[in-house]
Amino acid sequence: MRLRLVPQETNIDFFKHARLTLGASVVAMILSVAVWLGMGLNFGIDFLGGTTIRTESSTPVDVAAYRAALDALDLGDVSITQVFDPTFGPEQNVAMIRIQAQAGQESVTPETVLAVQDALRTVYPAMSFPSVESVGPKVSGELIQTAIIAVIASLGAILVYIWLRFEWQFSVGAVAALIHDIILTVGLFALLQIRFDLATIAALLTIVGYSINDTVVIFDRLRENLVKYKSRGLQDVMNLSANETLSRTLMTSGTTLLALLALLVLGGDVIRGFVFAIFWGVIVGTYSSIFVAKNIVLMIGVKRDWSKPDAKAGTQFSNIDA
Amino acid sequence: MLQIPVWNKMVIILLVLAGIAFAMPNLFYERVERHNDAVALIERTGATTDALEAERALWPDLLPGTLVNLGLDLRGGAHLLAEVQVADVYEARMDALWPELRDVLREVRDTVGTIRRQDAPAGELHVRISEPAGIAAAVEAARRLATPVVSLTGVGAPTLEVRGDNDLLIVTLSEAERQATDDRTMQQSVEIVRRRVDEAGTREPTIQRQGADRILIQVPGIGSAQELKDLIGTTARLTFHPVVSRTTDAQAEVDARQILLPSMDEEGAFYVLEQTPVVTGDDLVDSQPAFDQQTGQPAVTFRFNPSGARAFGDYTAANVGAPFAIVLDEEVISAPVIRQAITGGSGQITGNFTVEGSTELAVLLRAGALPAEMVFLEERTIGPELGADSIAAGEIAAVVAFASVLVFMVLSYGLFGFFASVALILNVGLIFGVLSVIGATLTLPGIAGIVLTIGMAVDANVLVFERIREELKTAKGPARAIEQGYARALSAIIDANLTTFIIAVILFTLGSGPVRGFSITLGIGIITSVFTAIYVTRLLIVTWFDRARPKTIEV
Numbered sequence: 041m042r043l044r045l046v047p048q049e050t051n052i053d054f055f056k057h058a059r060l061t062l063g064a065s066v067v068a069m070i071l072s073v074a075v076w077l078g079m080g081l082n083f084g085i086d087f088l089g090g091t092t093i094r095t096e097s098s099t100p101v102d103v104a105a106y107r108a109a110l111d112a113l114d115l116g117d118v119s120i121t122q123v124f125d126p127t128f129g130p131e132q133n134v135a136m137i138r139i140q141a142q143a144g145q146e147s148v149t150p151e152t153v154l155a156v157q158d159a160l161r162t163v164y165p166a167m168s169f170p171s172v173e174s175v176g177p178k179v180s181g182e183l184i185q186t187a188i189i190a191v192i193a194s195l196g197a198i199l200v201y202i203w204l205r206f207e208w209q210f211s212v213g214a215v216a217a218l219i220h221d222i223i224l225t226v227g228l229f230a231l232l233q234i235r236f237d238l239a240t241i242a243a244l245l246t247i248v249g250y251s252i253n254d255t256v257v258i259f260d261r262l263r264e265n266l267v268k269y270k271s272r273g274l275q276d277v278m279n280l281s282a283n284e285t286l287s288r289t290l291m292t293s294g295t296t297l298l299a300l301l302a303l304l305v306l307g308g309d310v311i312r313g314f315v316f317a318i319f320w321g322v323i324v325g326t327y328s329s330i331f332v333a334k335n336i337v338l339m340i341g342v343k344r345d346w347s348k349p350d351a352k353a354g355t356q357f358s359n360i361d362a
Numbered sequence: 363m364l365q366i367p368v369w370n371k372m373v374i375i376l377l378v379l380a381g382i383a384f385a386m387p388n389l390f391y392e393r394v395e396r397h398n399d400a401v402a403l404i405e406r407t408g409a410t411t412d413a414l415e416a417e418r419a420l421w422p423d424l425l426p427g428t429l430v431n432l433g434l435d436l437r438g439g440a441h442l443l444a445e446v447q448v449a450d451v452y453e454a455r456m457d458a459l460w461p462e463l464r465d466v467l468r469e470v471r472d473t474v475g476t477i478r479r480q481d482a483p484a485g486e487l488h489v490r491i492s493e494p495a496g497i498a499a500a501v502e503a504a505r506r507l508a509t510p511v512v513s514l515t516g517v518g519a520p521t522l523e524v525r526g527d528n529d530l531l532i533v534t535l536s537e538a539e540r541q542a543t544d545d546r547t548m549q550q551s552v553e554i555v556r557r558r559v560d561e562a563g564t565r566e567p568t569i570q571r572q573g574a575d576r577i578l579i580q581v582p583g584i585g586s587a588q589e590l591k592d593l594i595g596t597t598a599r600l601t602f603h604p605v606v607s608r609t610t611d612a613q614a615e616v617d618a619r620q621i622l623l624p625s626m627d628e629e630g631a632f633y634v635l636e637q638t639p640v641v642t643g644d645d646l647v648d649s650q651p652a653f654d655q656q657t658g659q660p661a662v663t664f665r666f667n668p669s670g671a672r673a674f675g676d677y678t679a680a681n682v683g684a685p686f687a688i689v690l691d692e693e694v695i696s697a698p699v700i701r702q703a704i705t706g707g708s709g710q711i712t713g714n715f716t717v718e719g720s721t722e723l724a725v726l727l728r729a730g731a732l733p734a735e736m737v738f739l740e741e742r743t744i745g746p747e748l749g750a751d752s753i754a755a756g757e758i759a760a761v762v763a764f765a766s767v768l769v770f771m772v773l774s775y776g777l778f779g780f781f782a783s784v785a786l787i788l789n790v791g792l793i794f795g796v797l798s799v800i801g802a803t804l805t806l807p808g809i810a811g812i813v814l815t816i817g818m819a820v821d822a823n824v825l826v827f828e829r830i831r832e833e834l835k836t837a838k839g840p841a842r843a844i845e846q847g848y849a850r851a852l853s854a855i856i857d858a859n860l861t862t863f864i865i866a867v868i869l870f871t872l873g874s875g876p877v878r879g880f881s882i883t884l885g886i887g888i889i890t891s892v893f894t895a896i897y898v899t900r901l902l903i904v905t906w907f908d909r910a911r912p913k914t915i916e917v
Contacts, residue, residue, distance in 0.1 A: 042773070042774060042775070042776060042916075043770070043773035043774045044774070045774075094748070127751070127754075127755045127758075150588045150591070153588075168745070168747075169745070170744070170745035170747055170748035171742070171743060171744045171745060171748055172586070172587070172741075172742070172743045173741070173742040173743070173744075174587075174740065174741040174742070175739070175740045176738075176739040176740060178445075178739055179443060179739045179740050186872050189872060190868055190869065190872040190873070193868050193872070194864070194865050194868045197864045197865075197868065198861055198864065198865075201860070201861060201864060202861075205857055238873075238877055239807060239877065241877070242807060242869060242873065242877040242880050242881070245865050245868065245869055246814065246865070246880075246884070248865055249861065249862040249864075249865035249866070249884075250818070250862070252858075252861040252862070252865075253818075253821070253858040253859070253861060253862050254858075256854070256857045256858045256861055257825065257854045257857075257858050259857075260853055260854040260857055260858075261854070264850075284832065285828070287828055287831075288821075288824050288825055288828040291774060291820075291824045291828070292817075292818070292820065292821040292824050294770065295767045295770055295771070295817045295818075295820045295821075295824075296814065296817030296818055296821075297817070298763065298766045298767055298770060298817065299763035299764075299766070299767055299813050299814065299816045299817030300763075300813070300814065300817060301763075302759045302760075302762040302763035302766060302813070303759040303760075303763060303810060303813045305759075306755060306758045306759040306762060307755050307756060307759040307809075307810070307813075308751060308752055308755030308756070308759075310435070310748070310752055310806060311752075311806050311807060311810055314807060314810060315810060318810075318814065
C-alpha cells in the first residue's frame with residue numbers, strides 16, 4: 041500500500057471559503073506590517089554595522105557577568121545572547137556578543153576587539169572566540185541597498201517571465217502571492233526578533249523561488265485545462281487544476297520540508313535563522329499558491345481562448361458563438 | 363514507443379559517470395588535498411623527497427584530483443574588505459609635478475615674477491606668482507606639462523587641468539587622468555597585496571578587486587583578521603626628506619610645505635622636514651636585511667633604480683654636511699648627516715631594528731609600498747573549530763535529509779520512487795562533480811542549498827509520476843502512460859525550474875561571499891536535478907520496462 045498524502049481523487053472546493061482564506065491572508069499581511077513597523081527588525085551587523093563576537097567556554101554562560109565586564113568599556117549598545125543548540129557538546133557554552141558600530145570608525149578597530157576579549161577573559165580566562173566579524177557602516181548601508189534591489193529585481197524578473205509564458209493576469213497573481221510570502225516571513229522575523237541579515241535576504245529570495253515554482257505548476261495545469269474545458273466556468277477549471285496538482289504540491293512541499301527539518305534540527309546554530317526562514321517560507325509559499333495566486337487571477341479574470349488562431353478546434357466554437 | 367536512442371543513452375551514462383568521477387575525490391578530501399599540495403610543491407621547487415613522494419602516493423595521479431574549495435566559514439580563516447584611498451595618489455602626483463612646474467615657470471620669470479608654492483587642498487597644486495599680469499603666461503607654461511592621458515576611455519584628454527585665479531596658478535589632475543590613475547592605483551594595490559599574501563605562503567587566498575576602489579581579501583587558515591591586516595595593511599612607504607630642524611615640541615609651528623614628524627626610536631623627538639621628498643620607495647629595486655659593518659646592528663640595505671639613483675646622488679652631492687631624514691610610514695627612522703655624495707644608488711638604513719624587524723622591513727620594501735592607504739570596511743575571522751563543527755553538522759543534516767527523502771519517495775511511489783532515489787543520489791554526485799570542475803567554493807549556506815536541492819530535486823520526478831498516475835486512469839496501457847506522463851509534465855518542469863533558476867542567477871549577481879555560495883549550489887542543483895529527473899530516471903524506468911514488460915504498473 042502506498043503512502044498517500046491526499047486521496048487519489050480529490051474534489052475540494054478551494055473557493056468555498058475564498059473570502060475567509062483571502063481575508064485571513066490580508067489580515068496576516070496587515071498584522072505582519074504592523075509588527076514590522078512596531079517592533080522593528082533585529083538587524084544583524086550586515087545591515088547595521090558593528091561587530092559580533094562568538095564566545096565559547098566550558099563554564100555556563102553568565103550573561104550578567106559578561107555584561108558587567110563589558111560595561112566598563114563604554115562601547116554603546118552591547119547585546120549578549122546565549123546560543124543553544126542540540127549539536128553542542130556538554131562542555132560547549134556559546135554566546136554571541138554584538139557591539140554597535142563605533143562612531144568614527146569603519147570596521148571596529150583591533151584595539152576595541154582586544155579590549156572586549158580581555159574584559160571577557162576576566163570572567164572566564166580560558167574563553168575562546170571562534171569567530172569575530174565586523175562590518176563598517178559604509179558597507180552595511182550598501183548591503184541594505186543591494187538586498188532591496190535583489191528582492192525587487194527577482195520579483196520583476198518573475199513578473200516578466202510569467203507574463204511572457206502565460207498572461208499578464210497570471211503574473212499579477214503570482215507576484216501578489218510572492219509579496220504575501222515575503223511580508224509574512226518578514227513579519228514573523230519581526231515578531232520573534234530573529235536576527236535579520238544577508239542570509240535572511242538569500243532565504244527570502246529562495247522562498248520566492250520555491251513559491252513561484254509551486255504557483256507555476258498550478259498555472260501550467262490551469263492553462264492546459266482552460267484549453268481542454270472551454271465551456272466550464274473559470275472557478276471550476278481552477279478548482280479542477282488545483283485538485284489535480286494537489287498531490288504533487290503536497291508531495292514536493294513534504295519532501296522539501298523533510299529535508300529542511302533535518303537541517304533545522306541538526307544543521308547547527310550558524311545557519312538556523314536562514315533555514316528557519318526557508319522552512320516557514322515553504323509553508324506559506326504552498327498556502328499562497330493554492331489560496332492566493334489563483335484568487336487574484338480569478339478576480340482579474342483571464343482570457344479563455346488559448347487555442348492558436350489556425351487551430352480548427354478553436355474556430356469551431358467561435359463560429360457557433362457568432 | 364518507449365525508446366531512447368542508443369547514442370542518447372551513451373551520452374546520459376557518460377555524463378553521469380564523468381560527474382561521479384569528478385565528485386569522488388571529495389570523499390577522500392584530506393588525502394587528495396595532501397596529494398595536491400605535494401604535487402604543487404614538487405612542481406614549484408622541481409625537487410622531491412621521500413616524504414613528498416609518500417604524500418603524493420596518497421592519491422593516484424591518474425584519477426581526477428580536483429576538489430571543491432571550502433569557504434572560509436567551513437575552513438576557518440580571515441576575510442577583509444579594504445577600501446583603497448585612491449585620492450592619496452593625487453597628492454603624490456602633485457608633489458612629483460612641483461619641481462617640473464618650478465622649472466618651466468622659471469623659464470618665464472620675466473613675465474610671472476617670483477613664484478612660491480602655497481598650501482592647497484589635497485590633490486591640488488597652488489602656486490602664487492608675484493606679477494598677476496603674467497598669469498596667462500604661467501597657465502600657458504603649465505599646460506605644456508600636460509600630456510595626453512593613456513587609457514582606453516580618455517584618449518587625447520590632457521592629464522592636467524590648469525587655471526589661473528588672479529595671481530594664483532591652480533593645477534589639478536583632469537577627470538580622465540584621475541580615472542586612469544585610480545585604475546593604476548588599484549591594479550598596483552591588488553598586485554602588492556597578492557605578493558605580500560603569497561610571501562606568507564597560505565593556501566588558496568582570494569584577492570579580488572571589487573567595484574571602483576575596493577579589494578576583497580580572503581585567506582583560509584590564517585589565525586585572525588588582525589594577522590592578515592598586519593601582513594597587508596602596512597603601507598611601508600619609504601621616503602627621503604631634507605631636514606629643516608629638530609625639536610622636542612610636538613605642537614611646533616611649521617612653515618607651509620613643511621611637515622613635523624616624530625622620531626621612531628627617540629621618545630619625544632620630532633623633526634621638521636621639507637614636505638616634498640627627494641626620493642621615494644617607488645624608485646627602489648631591491649632591499650635586503652643585513653648587519654651594519656661597524657656596529658653589528660641589524661640593518662636594511664636598499665638599491666635605487668637609475669632615476670632614483672640620480673636624484674639621490676644630485677641631492678647628496680649638493681647637500682654634504684646637511685642632515686636628511688629616512689621616513690617610513692610617517693615616522694623618522696633616522697636622520698643621518700650626509701658625509702659625501704652617494705652616487706652608487708645604494709645605501710643602508712640603520713635604526714633600532716631587531717633581526718625579525720629588519721627582515722620584515724626588507725620584505726615589505728621589496729614587495730613595494732602600497733600606493734595608497736587602505737581602510738578596512740569589513741573584517742571577519744572564523745576559527746577553524748567553528749568551521750569543522752559546521753561541516754560536521756551540515757554532513758549529519760544532509761545524510762538525515764537524504765535518508766528521509768528516500769524513504770518518503772519509496773513509500774509514496776514504490777519502485778518508481780526507488781528509481782527517483784537512485785537519480786537523487788546521482789544528482790548529489792553530479793552537483794559535487796560540477797562544483798569541483800568549475801572550482802566553486804562550498805560555503806555553509808551552500809550546504810543548505812544542497813540540502814534544499816535534495817528536497818526540491820524530487821519535484822520534477824513527482825511531477826512526472828503524478829502525471830503518469832493520471833494518464834494510467836485513462837487506461838491507455840502502461841507504456842503510453844509513461845510516455846505521455848513525461849511529455850505532458852515537461853512544460854511544468856521547465857517553467858517551474860526556470861523561474862527558480864532566475865532567482866539563483868540574481869542571487870549570484872548581487873550576492874557576495876556565503877550568499878553567492880548558496881546561489882551556486884542552488885543553480886547547479888536545479889540544472890542537475892532537471893537532468894537526472896528527465897533523463898536519468900527515464901532511462902532507468904525505460905530500461906526496467908523493456909526487461910520486465912509488465913502488463914500493468916502501479917506508480
